[in-house]
Amino acid sequence: MMIRLILPFLLLFSITSCGMFASKEYKEALKEAEQVESINVSEKSNNLSELRKAKDKIDSSLNDLKQLSESNNDSKLTEKIQILEQKQSAIQKQIEKLEAQKREEEEKQARKERFNQLKPYLCKGTISHATKTYAEIIKIDNQTSPITLSYTRPEDKSQWSYQCQISKTEYKPDMIQGNIDFVSKAPDASDYKEFDSDIKNIRFEVNDKENETLITITEKLSDNYSTKTTFKEQELK
16 A cells, blocks of 8 residues: 555655756756857967867767757757857868878978989989989989089099989979989099080989889980980989
């Protein structure tokens, strides 16, 4: 008899408690959504870390609101979800834009570092092409600017030295291009001098193809005539 009297009160307390809990959860979710909505992060911000933190807060708040909306057909919830989704989308686009820019800068920096490694070989290929000398007998004496090279001419055992400078470098999506200037020092000379004027107009191209780096040296001799030699990177090491 006592159980029959108490049972309705227990059921009422349980329903009331659940309602109070749901109401508290609802209010807290809306309060958090308003705080997130007021986050003062410009969608054009360049601070990637700040944007990611803001998006994490929006994602968390949206998740709570959507869970509540499954059991509550409430216009306030719907409105907040729409507002936060718009903010989330705008910030996500900016994050993707900045991440793409960061990747591009990292790739550009990696290409520059790689190009710095190749500079001595560009010079070696240039000297080989311009002097009609086998690349394997040319030594790289100094790999930093000015890059210096030398070789002993087989026919008379004379020692020739060169200084090489790279300029007007262009980084293109599929290649690196630029100019190469060099001066020479004959066996009996005390200093370097400019090489023959007719072979000063020299350009290079670096291409990465099928896991192989190709270095092409082009020497423009006149408006209508030029010569070209392509080396594999390994041939110049």
